[in-house]
Amino acid sequence: MQESKRKEIRIKADSFREKCKVSRYGIADLFKDCERLGYKVLRYPLGDTADLGFTLIKDNDIVIFTNTCSRLSREIFTLAHEIGHVILHIGTGLPFIDNNMTISGSSTNEKEQEANYFAACLLMPDDEVDKFLDLKIADFNKKGLSAMDIARIMSEFNVSFDMALNRLENLGKVNTGEKLKLDNERNERRVGNLLRSVGGNSRLNVPSKEVHIPYEYIDYVIYNYNHNAIPAETLERALACCHLSMEDVGDRLVEHQDDEEDDLDALIGGLSD
Ligand SMILES: [Zn+2]
Incomplete structure (x- = not known):
């Protein structure tokens, strides 16, 4: 150089x-x-x-x-x-x-x-x-x-x-x-x-083995979950990276309607009619 x-x-x-x-x-x-x-x-x-x-x-x-x-x-x-x-x-x-x-x-x-x-x-x-x-x-x-x-x-x-x-x-x-x-x-x-x-x-x-993820990234994952862009398993995995669980952020999660099951019920209901 x-x-x-x-x-x-x-x-x-x-x-x-x-x-x-x-x-x-x-x-x-x-x-x-x-x-x-x-x-x-x-x-x-x-x-x-x-x-x-x-x-x-x-x-x-x-x-x-x-x-x-x-x-x-x-x-x-x-x-x-x-x-x-x-x-x-x-x-x-x-x-x-x-x-x-x-x-x-x-x-x-x-x-x-x-x-x-x-x-x-x-x-x-x-x-x-x-x-x-x-x-x-x-x-x-x-x-x-x-x-x-x-x-x-x-x-x-x-x-x-x-x-x-x-x-x-x-x-x-x-x-x-x-x-x-x-x-x-x-x-x-x-x-x-x-x-x-x-x-x-x-x-x-020694290695610190620390986990540190900027808070905005957790917000981003929660936002995507709340807007149905990612399934619960992905949210769980992302939270686990930060040693957090769904319960820890429960107050920030939107209740999800289980659309797929509803559809299935409707479908089965429709068939049995
Ligand atoms: Zn380099």
Whole structure:
């Protein structure tokens, strides 16, 4: 990627970040920020081997989906990558469907590389990383980083161990040898243990399996049911996705005349006459 393109992406990531709530150095809750900014965010446990996420436009809405079967830190990166597609590529070819191949440093597709770079700049901007290393890591300049320091960075910036390590390498904060050493230390001590030992956010390292569907979509399903556009089974299935039952939304449902049965009764009645 050319430096002029990289700079353009940094500027766009920076201006998106200004609209997000930042805790101290990292974005506190990117999902909430997206909803506040009007994106329709769907989160669903689609399965371990399913796609990681997608972005599309539906009825003028920007819809972003993330699979909650991936570890939370990875899901957050997927979300940041999808935002990258929205900001950089809207009008040039949405939808995008993403999996392990597109959301990785090794993707050779230009648009995927751009979205990955956007995500890295959004989650771990250069200046915030510098500030964190300076203020929060004791003797960084003399001793460099330990795996526990990486866990601290993970917790602050809400990223995975791999993402933190790759970003630090790209920013020139660790060299290839140090990266390898930190990687080995991670394998020995496990990320979950590292996070716990620094009082970090252990939830980052496990899938949330969360189900989150924008309320308008439930309204839409109920509207269709009330107007006889979908059968009760479809409504039930859609509600089940949100852990809701027909009873939960009973006060909003129109009583359905069972037309088919009436017709059948009339028909049988007519035959027996
Ligand atoms: Zn992508």
